[in-house]
Amino acid sequence: xxxxDIIKVKITSIKPYGAFVKYKKFTGLIHISMINGKYISxxxxxxxxxxxxxxxxxEIDKENMHLYLSLINTNQNLKRNVKLKETDKGFQTLKKxxxxxxxxxxxxxx
Numbered sequence: 001x002x003x004x005d006i007i008k009v010k011i012t013s014i015k016p017y018g019a020f021v022k023y024k025k026f027t028g029l030i031h032i033s034m035i036n037g038k039y040i041s042x043x044x045x046x047x048x049x050x051x052x053x054x055x056x057x058x059e060i061d062k063e064n065m066h067l068y069l070s071l072i073n074t075n076q077n078l079k080r081n082v083k084l085k086e087t088d089k090g091f092q093t094l095k096k097x098x099x100x101x102x103x104x105x106x107x108x109x110x
Contacts, residue, residue, distance in 0.1 A: 001057065006074055009055045009067075011047055019047050021055065021069065028067035030055060037072045 001007065009021035009028060019035075021028040030047075032040055040046065047053070055069040 001060065003057055003060065005057050006054050007057060008052055009069065011049050011051050011053065014043050014047060014049060016043070019043055021067075023067060026065050026067050028055070028069045030069045030071060034058070034070035034072060 007023055009023045011019050012022050012027075013020045016032075018029050018031040021030060032043055035043065035046055053071065054074045055071055056073050057067055058070050059068040061067070
């Protein structure tokens with residue numbers, strides 16, 4: 001195991017600043033900024049405790065048995081685990097606005 005290796009880790013806990021993982025006898029941290037390189041407000045929209053994922057080793061602290069990891073270069077398609085919230089409005093707004101938008105598009109073409 002060396003820097004830049006891709007290893008399979010298991011997520012053991014999630015905090016607002018990152019995800020803690022386990023790899024063999026090592027513990028590790030994936031800082032929130034190392035999940036996809038973009039702003040993330042809630043890590044749990046991307047990762048779940050118990051999930052196994054590939055991570056790239058950024059640093060190895062052998063004395064403390066700790067890894068610093070990144071997901072950015074692992075070519076994983078992290079999907080947001082977000083459920084859309086239902087509203088009581090349904091399609092009413094679309095029903096109301098669609099004819100207006102169609103008229104606007106026709107008007108702007110001329």
